[in-house]
Amino acid sequence: MASYKTLELKVISAKHLKDVHFISKMGVYAVVSISGDHTIEKQEVKTPADRSGGSNPTWNFPIQLTFNESLAQQNRLTLNFKIKSDGLLGEVIVPIKGLLDSSSSSSSRERERDEKSMKLITHQVRSSSGNPKGELHFSYKFSERKMYTI
Numbered sequence: 600m601a602s603y604k605t606l607e608l609k610v611i612s613a614k615h616l617k618d619v620h621f622i623s624k625m626g627v628y629a630v631v632s633i634s635g636d637h638t639i640e641k642q643e644v645k646t647p648a649d650r651s652g653g654s655n656p657t658w659n660f661p662i663q664l665t666f667n668e669s670l671a672q673q674n675r676l677t678l679n680f681k682i683k684s685d686g687l688l689g690e691v692i693v694p695i696k697g698l699l700d701s702s703s704s705s706s707s708r709e710r711e712r713d714e715k716s717m718k719l720i721t722h723q724v725r726s727s728s729g730n731p732k733g734e735l736h737f738s739y740k741f742s743e744r745k746m747y748t749i
Contacts, residue, residue: 601638601667601668601669602667602668602669603639603665603666603667603668604665604666604668604671604741604742604743605663605664605665605741605742605743606633606663606664606665606666606678606695606698606739606741607661607662607663607717607739607740607741607742608631608661608662608663608664608678608737608738608739609659609660609661609662609717609737609738609739610629610631610646610658610659610660610662610680610735610737611657611658611659611719611736611737611738612652612655612656612657612658612659612735612736613627613629613655613656613682613724613733613734613735613736614654614655614733614734614736615654615655615733615734616654616655616656616682616688616689616724616732616733617654617688617732617733618653618654624650624651624653625650625653625654625656625684625685626648626649626650626684627648627649627652627653627654627656627682627683627684627688628645628646628647628648628649628656628658628682628683628684629645629646629658629660629680629681629682629683629735630643630644630645630646630680630681630683631643631644631645631646631662631664631678631679631680632644632664632678632679633664633666633676633677633678633679633695634676634677634679635670635675635676635677636666636667636670636675636676638667638670639665639666639667642664642665644662644664646658646660646662647660654733663742664678666695668699671695671696671699672696672699673696674694674696676694676695676696677692677693677694677695678692678693678694678695678698679691679692679693680692680693680722680724680735680737682724682732682733682735687727688724688732688733689724689725689726689732689733690724690725690727691722691723691724691725691735693722698720698739698741699741701718702718702740702741716740717738717739717740718738718739718740719736719737719738720736720737720738720739721734721735721736722734722735722737723735
């Protein structure tokens with residue numbers, strides 16, 4: 600029997616992205632997915648495009664993704680954000696194990712509070728060559744486990 604968790608995200612904003620449109624405004628959006636979990640169908644969610652934020656888009660877009668907890672504990676799953684306009688502006692890759700460890704390392708009182716509130720995090724947006732291209736702000740929390748028989 601496999602144990603699955605739900606990762607609740609709010610993709611908040613990005614800052615200091617390279618402006619690739621010098622005449623018109625960029626329509627920047629994020630494509631969010633989990634890589635490495637072949638036990639369930641691939642989940643990919645796209646935020647609406649922010650056409651007025653330019654190189655500092657704001658989305659405040661809620662997303663829920665389900666993942667296999669055992670694979671996450673084995674450090675085999677990553678949370679992926681692709682920041683796009685007309686093309687790829689950059690990406691953020693976050694090991695889900697790191698998010699799980701961060702949320703489970705607090706005291707029981709903090710965990711109780713954290714289950715109700717989301718944890719804010721900032722990650723560097725990087726180009727495919729690894730160069731910094733801005734930053735991404737998102738918040739997350741994990742909801743209760745769901746048990747499925749495979």
